[in-house]
Amino acid sequence: MKATITFDLDEPVERIEHIRCIKAIDLSMAIYDLDQYLRTKTKYESDGMSEEVYEAYDSIRDKLRDILVERHISYDQLIN
Numbered sequence: 001m002k003a004t005i006t007f008d009l010d011e012p013v014e015r016i017e018h019i020r021c022i023k024a025i026d027l028s029m030a031i032y033d034l035d036q037y038l039r040t041k042t043k044y045e046s047d048g049m050s051e052e053v054y055e056a057y058d059s060i061r062d063k064l065r066d067i068l069v070e071r072h073i074s075y076d077q078l079i080n
């Protein structure tokens with residue numbers, strides 16, 4: 001099975017859509033990297049961290065994952 005997407009790069013709106021498509025992998029890796037950063041902060045670097053800071057990191061990570069669910073993006077789709 002193959003899929004082909006065609007863009008008219010002379011059209012400004014389609015040029016933007018094209019850039020979004022070719023940058024989708026970079027964006028998904030950036031989201032994954034952010035999630036891993038937050039995970040590291042809460043799992044491995046929490047010693048000496050105030051409860052408020054820990055909860056902020058944890059809350060941001062939860063919100064990031066909620067947003068992915070709302071957008072019907074599974075976490076596995078970011079890394080596979």
